[in-house]
Amino acid sequence: MNRRLLAALVMLVTVVALGSTPLSAQPPSSGARAATWQQAKTPWGDPDLQGIWNNVTATPLERPKDLGEKALLTETEAEEYEQQIADRRAKAEARPHTGYAASIWFETSQSLSEKRTSLLVEPAGGRLPALTPEAQKAFDKQAERRKLSPADGWEDRGPYERCITRGLPGAMMPGFYNHNYQILQTPGYVAIVVEMIHDARIIPMDGRAHVGSGVSQWLGDSRGRWEGNTLVVETTGLRDVDLRNAAVFGTSTKGRVVERFTRVGPHAMSYTVTIEDPATFTQSWTASIPMKMVDGPLYEYACHEGNYGLPNILSGHRQEEREKAIAAAQKR
DSSP states (O other): OOHHHHHHHHHHHHHHHHHSOOOOOSOOSSHHHHHTOOOOBOTTSSBOOOEEEEOOOSSOSSOOGGGTTOOBOOHHHHHHHHHHHHHHHHHHHHSOOSSOOHHHHOOOOSOOGGGBSOSEEESTTSSOOOBOHHHHHHHHHHHHHHHHOTTSSGGGSOTTTTTSOOOTTGGGOOSSSOOEEEEEEETTEEEEEESGGGOEEEEEOSOOOOOOTTOOBTTOEEEEEEETTEEEEEEEOBOOOOOBSSSOBOOOTTOEEEEEEEEEETTEEEEEEEEEOTTTBSSOEEEEOOEEEOOOOOOOOOOOTTOTHHHHHHHHHHHHHHHHHHHHHHHO
């Protein structure tokens, strides 16, 4: 972390410690308490969103194809679906393994968010929109390249494996573990510290313009504003991210990400994210991902570029190539 970023975060933490309203991480003691809840304000008058938030859910980003157009499950259907998740996890845990168990490594949930079958709310079908012809061609080419030469060099591995970032909106999406986010506020700034890959987003709130189009960043250039009690964050200036999966989900350089954070209770946050990326998708899409307040603190995510796994991946692929060459020579 460079000195400028460290200084900014220290300043934010200091202001939070001195001026914010303490927030309990325990659930409400009664329904009456939740019913009478009102949005707290910071000492300078902004809605107070500060705290550590988690967005783990069993609801997938896209609706499983076998559920068709079914957006919501009944109480019984939700219980059966959640039991299937538990059964699959137990079966996987029962298999012999060395040094790995999903229950230890993964931060997962068996509970669906509001009995929904997808986090996607637009398009209404609960599936990501189709790729543009150009994007589909590039995606197919990348998939073929990864199949034939998955580890010729370190650049063949994605930014997640290289401990750089999960991209945006990937950094704000659930899926496996470390899905915790600390929100800090000062007059004129909001900071979001992402536990996964130690990303830190410092968002100006003073109405300044975005940086020029010649500057692109992994997490883009974010600007925030208040719409009532909702924090709206608009991000442009993103780098092209060619991996779009559970670990990494980014946009092209033409992408625009609009996020909305609305606190809806003492321990609940509504979070929605809309992606406009005409170079990749044939239409925009929106996901709604509920967040809940949890106890802290965030722990260090000790991942670094050039991590030990990377040379092992590359050396493993070199060994595979040697074995294939020996086998081919023996057939001659």
